[in-house]
Amino acid sequence: MDFRIELVPLAVTDVDRAKAFYGDKVGWNVDHDQVVSPELRFVQVTPPGSACSFCFGVGLQMLPEGSSQFIQVVVDDADKALAYLRERDVECEGVDEQPWGRFVYFQDPDGNRWALQQIVVPS
Template sequence: MDFRIELVPLAVTDVDRSVAFYGDGLGWSVDHDRVVSSELRFVQVTPPGSACSICFGTGLDMMTDGSSQFIQVVVDDADAALAHLRDRGIDCDGIDEQPWGRFVRFEDPDGNRWALQQIVRAG
């Protein structure tokens, strides 16, 4: 039996700002942006190459208001990930070198934290 994570919810306070951050800022695919009613809007975005998407919106009741996530994503090259973020104007620190990986971290406008990890194998 396979278990595939396909959707992770994020709490955001301004849906349009988050669409701009993830779609225009990070360059991720905005798969869905649907206003179902005045109380319900669903947005789904997917990082390039990922089988898992994130979602946010209004009226979804998936996360408590004011909560935040920490999500770690594996990338092939931390240097390329850092350059990509900086080229797109995303505020991020340099590369954090650890024995188990090289990390680039950033936050979205609502404080949801992301770590991009280049896995380091013992050689």
């Protein structure tokens, strides 16, 4: 049996701001933006090449109010990931070199934090 993670919720306070951040600023695909009613809106974004998407919206009740996530994503090259984010004016830290990987960190306007990890195989 396979277990595939395909959707992870994010808590946001302003759906339009989050959609603009992930879609326009970070450059991820906005898969869905469905307004069912004033009380229910579902937005889904997917990073390029990812099998897992992220969702946020109004009335979804997936996370407690005020919560935030820390999500780690694997990338092929931390330096390229850093350059990509900086070209898009996303505030991020430089590459953090660790024995188990090279990391680039950023966060969205609601405090959801992201670690982009280039896996390093010890020699």
